[in-house]
Amino acid sequence: MIFYGNWKLNKTTKEVMEFFDSFxxxxxxxxxxxxxxxxLIQTAVEKSKFPIxxxxxxxxxxxxYTGETSIVQALDLKCQSVLIGHSExxxxxxxxxxxxxxxxxxxxxxxxxxxxVGETKEQLNEKYQxxxxxxxxxxxxxxxxxxQNVIIAYEPVWAIGTGLTPHVDEIRDTIDFIKAxxxxxxxxxxKVLYGGSVNSKNxxxxxxxxxxxxxxxxxxxxxxxSFEDLIxx
Ligand code: PEP
Numbered sequence: 001m002i003f004y005g006n007w008k009l010n011k012t013t014k015e016v017m018e019f020f021d022s023f024x025x026x027x028x029x030x031x032x033x034x035x036x037x038x039x040l041i042q043t044a045v046e047k048s049k050f051p052i053x054x055x056x057x058x059x060x061x062x063x064x065y066t067g068e069t070s071i072v073q074a075l076d077l078k079c080q081s082v083l084i085g086h087s088e089x090x091x092x093x094x095x096x097x098x099x100x101x102x103x104x105x106x107x108x109x110x111x112x113x114x115x116x117v118g119e120t121k122e123q124l125n126e127k128y129q130x131x132x133x134x135x136x137x138x139x140x141x142x143x144x145x146x147x148q149n150v151i152i153a154y155e156p157v158w159a160i161g162t163g164l165t166p167h168v169d170e171i172r173d174t175i176d177f178i179k180a181x182x183x184x185x186x187x188x189x190x191k192v193l194y195g196g197s198v199n200s201k202n203x204x205x206x207x208x209x210x211x212x213x214x215x216x217x218x219x220x221x222x223x224x225x226s227f228e229d230l231i232x233x
Contacts, residue, residue: 001207002031002151002193002214003231004114005221006055006083011036013043022224024049030231031214034221035083035114038069045078053081053114056089059102071107081112085138087157097137104138108146114153114216115139116195117178121158128177135182144188152178152192153216159196161218166196168205175211200229207233 011019016036024047033051036044044052058068074082084107085100100115107113117134119127131154139147154174159165166174175192182190194206195216206212221227 001212002191003221003227004032004053004081004153004193004214004216005034005227006086006195006216006218007034007036007040007222008055008088008218009037010222011040013040016040016043017047019222019224020044020047020049023228026224026228026231028231032231033081035081041074041077041079051080052078053083053112054079055083055086057082057084057103057107059099059106061106071110075110079111081114082107083114083116083153085134086116087118087155087160091157097134100134100138101140104150105140105142108142108149111149113150114193115150116153116155116216118155118157118160118196124158127174131174131178132181135178136185139182139186144186147186147188147190150190151213152182152190153195154178154192155195155216161197163197165198165202165206168209171206172209172211175209179211198230200226200233203230204233 033053035053035055054074057071058065061070061072084103089095104113115138117131119130123130171194178192191213193214193216198215198217199220220230
């Protein structure tokens with residue numbers, strides 16, 4: 001299974017070192033990656049036994065984009081994955097589906113992309129239409145070979161960092177829907193992760209969902225022991 005950690009805007013260099021002093025001793029066959037802030041990528045790559053990813057990437061690959069990080073730089077730093085379209089990027093940095101699409105177009109030919117989609121609380125009644133639009137717009141114009149590099153993270157916005165989660169049946173149905181529409185449109189079998197308030201206590205129930213490929217974990221990935229407990233649960 002896949003267990004990806006999103007550290008958001010957390011940790012100092014010292015804390016990254018301390019985390020991997022502990023977590024590097026964890027022996028597991030599961031697929032793990034940590035998405036860290038640009039300022040910590042180099043430290044994390046040097047220190048971690050596990051792959052490191054970028055939390056965000058500019059929609060352009062170089063030039064006059066002050067404050068941004070490019071896919072060229074992320075690959076140069078040995079990032080092995082990029083997170084695209086996280087709900088915090090969409091809500092706090094006004095990223096539209098079209099901007100998300102530009103980023104996937106730029107990154108997917110070169111590396112794994114974790115494309116985040118999910119409905120807000122207000123959109124719950126139209127969840128499937130919202131997801132379909134987010135997915136089809138984000139993946140517009142991407143060749144089949146590059147699509148194989150894309151993993152979908154289904155993250156209901158109302159579940160991120162709130163302690164709330166959908167019922168397991170709702171997660172199963174939503175993952176079924178995502179896989180089915182993508183298979184029928186692109187003839188590609190996409191992996192789908194669930195994200196939103198997953199922790200070491202509730203993850204065992206979610207692991208039983210037959211079509212789930214893994215998890216994107218925020219808060220519970222920040223502490224080495226709690227992330228290890230979650231993976232082992
Ligand atoms: C996230 O940031 O993608 C996330 C799922 O956060 P949390 O696990 O804290 O809800």
